[in-house]
Amino acid sequence: MALLSYLTHSTSRIRLLGLLWGEETVASVKQLAEQAGIGYASAHVELTAMNKEGLVTFHQKGKAVVCRKNNEYPNAALLKALLKAEGMSAAPSACQKKLTLEETKLHLVRFGAPLGVSGSCKSDLSLEAVLVAGLELARKDASVARVLPLVFEKNAKQLNRPRLKFLAREKGLKKTLGFFFDLSAVLSGSTSYKKDADSLFDNRLKVTEDFFATPKKGRYRRLLAEQNTPSLAKKWHFSMNMGMGSFEDLFNKNVADKR
């Protein structure tokens, strides 16, 4: 962010531009403030100024007013090129671009997942976008489910949790994310993950669903899920044939500093 930081001293402005133009986020002022890690008032001042400049537009989405980049902005190409040069991901986020199974795994490996995979991918997706793709894949691939807590742990310091929650909600993965925050809290002993999990817990949900959406799941596989679902998964109304030992073994083997 060397050139941008030179052109403007405002971190708030840079972060908001990154979210709106770099990652093509459409969100309310409050959501943008949370994801940018800035106060609501600062976000409001910056976005109002950006709107006046023609960089962003506001419009109604249901009951909320949301902000998005203005595609008609005359210097859009220039701004996108600047953000790309600064490494602020001018590529479409995982929300828009559908990743293949192998691409998702490769991106997870970029962030420390010990998955067996071969191939190459561009390093253009943010950690949060990759984790959201990982949450989706974890519901189909048990190996990915096993490694996700490790990815959370290895990237705890740089993870933008409001951004991750926002992206997960957009994809209908709030419950899945909550479960993995809770699981990561248990495995790592982190109270902050516990708080994140609690913020996503919805008391209204009572129906248990299969965690692994395997098509044509057989009778015995379902019986094993009934028997082996750990209490943590039951809390989130998931049924899954994976004991805590399975997550713990892999986590403990790969994490050097255990809390």
Next chain:
Amino acid sequence: MVFRKYSAQEIKIFLKAIDKNLSQKAEVIIIGGTAAALAYKVSRYTQDIDTFTFNPEIERACPIASQETGFTIPFGPAGVADAPYYYEDRLQPYKQLQLNKLKIFIPEIHDLILMKTVRCFEHDLDTITELCRKNSVSPEILIARFQEEMDHISLPGKKLALNVLAALEAGFGEKTAEAVADKLLNA
């Protein structure tokens, strides 16, 4: 920028580095997902090397291999592991790498599948499905070996029988499992 990863190659490079740093001959039985990937074409696995036993010489060489290759691949005894009684008689030497001091053995495929039934979690069943799809596996051999060679494994109630039925279902379909359910559950 492009990110590249070749896990199977990395595991082989790591094993060669262990071999290079051994001060004497050592044998190891590799089990689990990596065994399935190295010998039986399975593609879904986590990059860690589970072994059946502990070998102090290999344990000593591992960190040196890590430093030389730059790969941190956990290598050691699996948390939960048990096998059919005569599995040692059927171990397959792993010959796809030219090694000097390190001798690697992989369980025969039916033994590897039955080892996975001891725990039989979702990823174990995924591996069993892929093993059966990509290799020649006989449900009759699995059933016979379970009945004749696994009564030393104690799990509560009929848990192991249920696990084996889930494995047969994952590998060959519901009908195959249902055809032997009474036999296995009431034995």
